[in-house]
Amino acid sequence: MTAIAFPVPRADILARRDEIIAGLARLVPHEALITSANECKAFETDAFTAYRRMPLAVVLPSSTEEVSAVLAYLSAQGVPVVPRGAGTSLCGGSTPQEDAVILGVSRLNRILEVDYPNRVVRVQAGVTNLGISNAVDADGFFYAPDPSSQLACTIAGNIGMNSGGAHCLKYGVTTNNLMGVRAVLLDGTVVDIGGAHCDAPGLDHLGLICGSEGQLAIVTEATVRILKKAEGARPVLFGFASAEAAGECVAAIIGAGIIPVAMEFMDKQAIAIVEDFAKAGYPLEAEALLIIEVEGSDTEMDDALARIVAIARRHGVETIRESKSAMETAAIWKGRKSAFGATGRIADYICMDGTVPTGQLAHVLRETDAIVKKYGLRVANVFHAGDGNMHPLILYNVNDPAEAAKAEAAGMDILRLCVDVGGCLTGEHGVGIEKRDLMPHQFAKADLDQQMAIRAVFDPAWLLNPAKVFPLEGRN
Amino acid sequence: MTGHSPTTEAGVIAAVAAARAAKTPLRIVGGGTRQTIGRPVAAPATLSLAGLTGITLYEPAEMVIGARAGTPLAEVEAALAEKGQMLPFEPVDHRGLLGTVGTPTIGTIAAGNLSGPRRISAGAARDSLIGVRFVNGKGEAIKAGGRVMKNVTGLDLVKLQSGAWGTLGPLTEVIFKVLPRPETARTLLIRGLDDARAVAALSAALTTPFEVSGAAHLPKGADSVTLMRIEGFAPSLAYRGAALAGLLRPYGAVETLEAAETATLWQGLAALSPLAGAGATLAVWRLSVRPSDGPATVAEIGRTVAIAGHYYDWGGGLVWLAVPAEGDGGAFAIRGAVAARGGHATLIHAPADLRAAVPVFHPEGEALGRLSEGLRRSVDPDRLFNPGLMG
Numbered sequence: 001m002t003a004i005a006f007p008v009p010r011a012d013i014l015a016r017r018d019e020i021i022a023g024l025a026r027l028v029p030h031e032a033l034i035t036s037a038n039e040c041k042a043f044e045t046d047a048f049t050a051y052r053r054m055p056l057a058v059v060l061p062s063s064t065e066e067v068s069a070v071l072a073y074l075s076a077q078g079v080p081v082v083p084r085g086a087g088t089s090l091c092g093g094s095t096p097q098e099d100a101v102i103l104g105v106s107r108l109n110r111i112l113e114v115d116y117p118n119r120v121v122r123v124q125a126g127v128t129n130l131g132i133s134n135a136v137d138a139d140g141f142f143y144a145p146d147p148s149s150q151l152a153c154t155i156a157g158n159i160g161m162n163s164g165g166a167h168c169l170k171y172g173v174t175t176n177n178l179m180g181v182r183a184v185l186l187d188g189t190v191v192d193i194g195g196a197h198c199d200a201p202g203l204d205h206l207g208l209i210c211g212s213e214g215q216l217a218i219v220t221e222a223t224v225r226i227l228k229k230a231e232g233a234r235p236v237l238f239g240f241a242s243a244e245a246a247g248e249c250v251a252a253i254i255g256a257g258i259i260p261v262a263m264e265f266m267d268k269q270a271i272a273i274v275e276d277f278a279k280a281g282y283p284l285e286a287e288a289l290l291i292i293e294v295e296g297s298d299t300e301m302d303d304a305l306a307r308i309v310a311i312a313r314r315h316g317v318e319t320i321r322e323s324k325s326a327m328e329t330a331a332i333w334k335g336r337k338s339a340f341g342a343t344g345r346i347a348d349y350i351c352m353d354g355t356v357p358t359g360q361l362a363h364v365l366r367e368t369d370a371i372v373k374k375y376g377l378r379v380a381n382v383f384h385a386g387d388g389n390m391h392p393l394i395l396y397n398v399n400d401p402a403e404a405a406k407a408e409a410a411g412m413d414i415l416r417l418c419v420d421v422g423g424c425l426t427g428e429h430g431v432g433i434e435k436r437d438l439m440p441h442q443f444a445k446a447d448l449d450q451q452m453a454i455r456a457v458f459d460p461a462w463l464l465n466p467a468k469v470f471p472l473e474g475r476n
Numbered sequence: 477m478t479g480h481s482p483t484t485e486a487g488v489i490a491a492v493a494a495a496r497a498a499k500t501p502l503r504i505v506g507g508g509t510r511q512t513i514g515r516p517v518a519a520p521a522t523l524s525l526a527g528l529t530g531i532t533l534y535e536p537a538e539m540v541i542g543a544r545a546g547t548p549l550a551e552v553e554a555a556l557a558e559k560g561q562m563l564p565f566e567p568v569d570h571r572g573l574l575g576t577v578g579t580p581t582i583g584t585i586a587a588g589n590l591s592g593p594r595r596i597s598a599g600a601a602r603d604s605l606i607g608v609r610f611v612n613g614k615g616e617a618i619k620a621g622g623r624v625m626k627n628v629t630g631l632d633l634v635k636l637q638s639g640a641w642g643t644l645g646p647l648t649e650v651i652f653k654v655l656p657r658p659e660t661a662r663t664l665l666i667r668g669l670d671d672a673r674a675v676a677a678l679s680a681a682l683t684t685p686f687e688v689s690g691a692a693h694l695p696k697g698a699d700s701v702t703l704m705r706i707e708g709f710a711p712s713l714a715y716r717g718a719a720l721a722g723l724l725r726p727y728g729a730v731e732t733l734e735a736a737e738t739a740t741l742w743q744g745l746a747a748l749s750p751l752a753g754a755g756a757t758l759a760v761w762r763l764s765v766r767p768s769d770g771p772a773t774v775a776e777i778g779r780t781v782a783i784a785g786h787y788y789d790w791g792g793g794l795v796w797l798a799v800p801a802e803g804d805g806g807a808f809a810i811r812g813a814v815a816a817r818g819g820h821a822t823l824i825h826a827p828a829d830l831r832a833a834v835p836v837f838h839p840e841g842e843a844l845g846r847l848s849e850g851l852r853r854s855v856d857p858d859r860l861f862n863p864g865l866m867g
Binding site for chain 2: 212230
């Protein structure tokens with residue numbers, strides 16, 4: 001696939017490669033600088049693997065001071081910088097370009113402060129998402145946002161993309177759980193924003209930087225909210241004869257004042273793929289499946305599940321499986337959690353990430369199916385039903401260029417549909433390079449110009465992650 | 477003084493275009509109940525948004541509501557209540573403290589990021605705000621965010637607008653995500669704790685899985701009360717109430733206030749009732765600190781400033797502090813005590829001359845100040861909107 005354009009690498013920078021590498025070598029230890037083609041190859045792409053570019057060099061600083069020195073040097077030299085966490089971006093958020101240096105945060109991996117009385121943890125930005133929860137797990141706490149890649153992805157990347165997860169209906173996404181950052185501006189200036197206290201004293205710089213896809217600053221430390229874990233969690237599995245019935249059931253649960261900690265949806269195709277792999281006992285005859293999880297003490301869970309089951313019965317549920325044990329709970333979740341992996345066994349896929357108003361879910365599922373059929377492909381849907389964040393998996397063969405192009409085109413059609421029904425291009429993955437050229441479908445020119453004017457306050461010369469988010473044409 | 481009172485977004489755009497042509501800055505007004513918050517603004521014209529009214533979107537099943545900026549907050553809350561829902565962050569009502577009258581608007585709640593007691597569990601106003609429309613200094617209508625609750629498309633100008641107090645342009649429409657109204661609520665109360673012990677009790681309550689949704693301490697010497705609210709379905713509340721009461725026993729006898737008393741109590745706290753009627757002789761500050769630092773911060777300030785009254789919300793992290801409106805209104809001592817620990821202090825209520833003499837909003841420092849200046853120029857090149865309000 002070569003449909004997405006990259007800026008033409010600047011010949012003057014490529015010509016100065018040796019000089020730039022020598023300059024970096026003066027700023028960081030030998031082991032923090034990667035320049036050989038062999039080793040750089042590990043950084044040529046992220047989880048959006050269809051697009052690859054070799055970077056000019058890779059630098060992996062281990063302190064804020066080193067990040068500052070590197071950024072000050074590269075910005076003075078006019079060299080683009082591509083920030084990178086763990087490289088798990090599904091939208092090409094950390095795809096390199098030939099004239100750019102990758103600045104990775106993986107060596108910034110220390111937990112700096114755990115403060116239980118105030119429920120905050122301060123970490124270096126290369127700590128993984130799950131690393132935060134693991135650090136406080138023994139004391140019964142956790143960090144709430146839980147993207148599927150949480151084992152690998154860094155908090156820096158989570159902040160860059162404002163990542164979500166399966167439990168954000170109740171707990172919010174990264175921006176709602178982030179309290180402060182130490183960040184380095186392009187000229188090397190180090191700024192501290194927020195901390196263990198609430199809210200901004202003036203303009204909400206923290207809210208602006210979160211989700212800015214590495215285009216405004218590089219975060220080196222983060223202070224995040226931790227929460228005490230619930231006493232227990234229990235899922236129930238529902239099978240429905242139609243997506244409409246499942247969607248109405250979700251709406252009715254919310255209407256009854258219940259916010260389950262998770263409400264996951266799978267369509268018939270996804271159920272078949274997952275059941276074949278995980279043998280989780282999912283109902284193969286169901287057109288739609290919901291996994292709804294509640295939290296609390298046994299008394300509270302009994303009460304909440306009784307209310308939810310009663311609502312599901314009123315909406316024609318055909319299969320109900322309540323977990324009665326830890327083993328049953330694991331079995332119910334096993335299918336959902338292996339959905340992407342199981343799909344990967346039968347075909348290559350691209351995962352879309354648009355959000356739609358939940359009232360439009362059934363309509364969008366039907367249209368998605370029609371779009372994908374039009375291109376002669378198949379689609380499986382696994383997504384967070386409570387917040388309308390859809391994840392159609394478009395199945396194709398990566399070794400067939402024509403089919404790959406069709407899959408990409410189908411994905412773009414689906415995202416346009418999400419916007420047209422009142423939603424957006426991306427709910428939690430980010431724009432990256434993948435959805436960059438669709439931005440004018442969601443935003444008017446004045447909207448994008450205003451965003452770019454704000455971006456220019458931080459990076460007027462387009463050096464920080466420059467190929468991403470905003471269409472290459474019409475930049476100011 | 478020129479007064480613009482548009483009733484449509486197009487009218488707002490026309491007012492901005494006129495202001496730009498005449499190079500006359502605009503004082504933006506919502507319901508007019510918070511005009512004394514911020515530094516006095518020297519603007520020869522006002523732009524009232526009170527005529528931009530009406531709920532534009534309400535989908536209870538999607539937990540989302542949108543309204544034009546001048547819509548009375550009460551109208552939005554009534555519409556939500558009718559469907560058993562609410563704004564999660566329990567908006568603050570400043571009228572009692574500031575001695576103002578009028579009708580608070582939903583737009584100012586968004587522009588000021590005005591969160592009440594439930595902020596401790598449900599997040600701030602800015603966390604619930606998912607979409608805005610505003611008019612920039614070039615007279616262009618700008619859309620940011622939208623009506624879906626998960627949206628990471630482009631820069632998050634929604635957050636940037638919340639807490640900008642109109643200095644990044646008048647909001648014309650705001651969209652919030654909402655929550656179901658809890659079936660019932662109760663408050664656990666402990667009497668007689670000093671500040672430090674009270675904040676420790678609040679921390680003990682907040683570091684449980686029992687979802688404490690309000691955590692305040694009202695010091696009145698031996699008559700002090702420490703308050704913890706839980707909300708939800710009745711069976712869950714019975715369980716959590718008993719568990720929490722057991723856990724809090726080391727701090728003192730735990731009393732329980734039932735739903736009606738609980739509602740009145742926390743409504744009062746959302747209206748800043750402990751410091752209502754502060755009048756012209758007192759300056760009232762709002763301090764945001766690490767919760768466990770709250771009592772020590774107040775004690776340090778008390779060594780050089782005569783504290784006329786104070787109380788804690790947000791588990792101790794939000795301190796409301798009244799001092800005599802004399803000299804610098806305590807600014808030097810208060811900002812020094814906060815800066816030593818991390819946090820910020822805003823002068824919410826003071827006579828105009830005091831608000832002109834000391835920074836009302838906490839100074840941002842050189843680097844962030846430069847970014848804020850750049851951000852304002854990028855949205856409002858001619859500095860038309862509430863110039864100087866935030867310093």
